[in-house]
Amino acid sequence: MSLLRTENLSKIFISRRGLLKSENITALDNVNIELNERELIGIVGASGSGKSTLAKTLVFLYRPTSGNIYFNDKNITKYKSGKIKKYRKNIQMVFQDPYASLDPNHTVEWHIKRPLVLIKYKGNINERINELLNMVTLNPPEYYRNKFPHQLSGGQRQRVYLARTLAVEPKILIADEPVSMLDVSVRIDILNLLKMIRDKLNLSIIYITHDLNTVSMITDRIYVMHDGKIVEKGNTINIIKNPTDAYTKELIDAAPNPYKRI
Amino acid sequence: MNHNLFKNRSINKIPFKFNKIIKPLKILLTNNKAKAGFIILTGMIIFGILGQFFTPYNPNKYEFAGSMPPSYAHILGTTVYGQDVFSQLFYGAAPTLLVGFSVGIIGTFISIFVGISAGFASERLNSIVTGIINIFLIIPGVLLIMLFGSYFLGIHESLGYLPTILILVITGWAFGARTFRSITLSIAKRDFILSSMLIGESRLSIMFRQIIRAIFPVIISNFFFTAMYGTMGLTFVEYLGVGNLLQINWGTMLYWAINNEAYLTGLWWWILPPSFMISILMFSFILLNFGMDEIGNPSLRRFNRKKNKKGDINEFTEN
Numbered sequence: 202m203s204l205l206r207t208e209n210l211s212k213i214f215i216s217r218r219g220l221l222k223s224e225n226i227t228a229l230d231n232v233n234i235e236l237n238e239r240e241l242i243g244i245v246g247a248s249g250s251g252k253s254t255l256a257k258t259l260v261f262l263y264r265p266t267s268g269n270i271y272f273n274d275k276n277i278t279k280y281k282s283g284k285i286k287k288y289r290k291n292i293q294m295v296f297q298d299p300y301a302s303l304d305p306n307h308t309v310e311w312h313i314k315r316p317l318v319l320i321k322y323k324g325n326i327n328e329r330i331n332e333l334l335n336m337v338t339l340n341p342p343e344y345y346r347n348k349f350p351h352q353l354s355g356g357q358r359q360r361v362y363l364a365r366t367l368a369v370e371p372k373i374l375i376a377d378e379p380v381s382m383l384d385v386s387v388r389i390d391i392l393n394l395l396k397m398i399r400d401k402l403n404l405s406i407i408y409i410t411h412d413l414n415t416v417s418m419i420t421d422r423i424y425v426m427h428d429g430k431i432v433e434k435g436n437t438i439n440i441i442k443n444p445t446d447a448y449t450k451e452l453i454d455a456a457p458n459p460y461k462r463i
Numbered sequence: 464m465n466h467n468l469f470k471n472r473s474i475n476k477i478p479f480k481f482n483k484i485i486k487p488l489k490i491l492l493t494n495n496k497a498k499a500g501f502i503i504l505t506g507m508i509i510f511g512i513l514g515q516f517f518t519p520y521n522p523n524k525y526e527f528a529g530s531m532p533p534s535y536a537h538i539l540g541t542t543v544y545g546q547d548v549f550s551q552l553f554y555g556a557a558p559t560l561l562v563g564f565s566v567g568i569i570g571t572f573i574s575i576f577v578g579i580s581a582g583f584a585s586e587r588l589n590s591i592v593t594g595i596i597n598i599f600l601i602i603p604g605v606l607l608i609m610l611f612g613s614y615f616l617g618i619h620e621s622l623g624y625l626p627t628i629l630i631l632v633i634t635g636w637a638f639g640a641r642t643f644r645s646i647t648l649s650i651a652k653r654d655f656i657l658s659s660m661l662i663g664e665s666r667l668s669i670m671f672r673q674i675i676r677a678i679f680p681v682i683i684s685n686f687f688f689t690a691m692y693g694t695m696g697l698t699f700v701e702y703l704g705v706g707n708l709l710q711i712n713w714g715t716m717l718y719w720a721i722n723n724e725a726y727l728t729g730l731w732w733w734i735l736p737p738s739f740m741i742s743i744l745m746f747s748f749i750l751l752n753f754g755m756d757e758i759g760n761p762s763l764r765r766f767n768r769k770k771n772k773k774g775d776i777n778e779f780t781e782n
Binding site: 262279286290293302303305315316319362365463 | 660662665
């Protein structure tokens, strides 16, 4: 039984050009993905291939044009605002840019306290905040609690954001290029953190990226996206070693390799 | 190892909150224009408050010889009717300021409410509210008040301060609402608002906790603009003679001075002081607005070189 599943999911954006002309942009074209419990899957594709649209559709920031989304084998495509709110307690998203995803006017403490208040956390909220900050390896927590986002580095911000999403206690975490804005040494830390979270908290994670190097490090299965379509899917190592689709081969060739010179 | 440090910090929590009011004020006052505006406005407010309690003479009584030039007894001379001009100027400051500020406050509140909810609501509601805002935007406020004023004159009642404030608010909120709507539209699409929606914040909570804080400098700036509109509106209405002419404020002073052709008979001490005070008040609003620009937009901030050398600059370069 799959935790989250999409069935022929499509999203068409209509962009208006002048008064009468309009152009349809197909961002997602019959996408079928499946996420099992405690699985870490990757979605790979170049920019503009529809990865982020897929992520935002899964958390209902966009409405799909056609197709269905199943959560625990229940069709949730037609959910309205109240039910969406309940559904979002199960699914959270980490944004690409840690410099934009934290409110510059609020402290770290506020960012983690709000979700705890909203899910009506039973225990001691104060202790829970420390616990979450410890979990994302921000030590000592007291040092970070009263800081504002602009006083933190990119990697620290992404950790704070991760703590904020984990405070909701979701079952699924969608990470939309969580490390693309960070430098290489910090990337590994965040990826280790993702893996640790999956192992400790039994979360399922959808890891979205354009970077084949990082995807092969942590994911179990990957989907390769091109122009809104899934062109290849399967076990990560198999795909990276024996790509069948032409586009996947291109992606693998384009991946940065320290031993290769142009 | 660092724990002692943090314990001390948590003890100092109350001054930290106090700091939140002081710090923006400090940034505001580093700018010379804003400092001048702040000092002038504070002076005006004190002048207005004192004027309610201590006037040299009764501002309403016709008890002196008319058209006396300035002297020690009458600093600004007397009117044609024999009233003391300085007493009138002193006493009339408070109503003028009060109308300006109440129009500013009420108008800004309405525009915050309408503008932000329009910018944050669904697309259809947004276009409806924008339509309403646009209609209000083209209503000429002063003309409307003249209309009301003549009606009130017709039924032998006078237009008090309250109806004047109401009409000025009704005609003055739309500009701010329009501004807030467009800013909210851009902020609502940023990641930190989307993130709050994902964790399940209600829209109302996002509006109050995040959007209003993000656009706070614009709100203050808009307040000064609306207050300016209110003061100008009041002066204009009274000057045109549609208000209650027995009330004393700078507008009615101008009305009587001009009706008695003070500028032709050489009574400059009657016509110049109120005009001067109104211009100074407007000027202080504009100066404060310049300072607000710099709070809201760090790239406009200019740094004091002397402070640079001392190393104080960190306080102002944070953003």
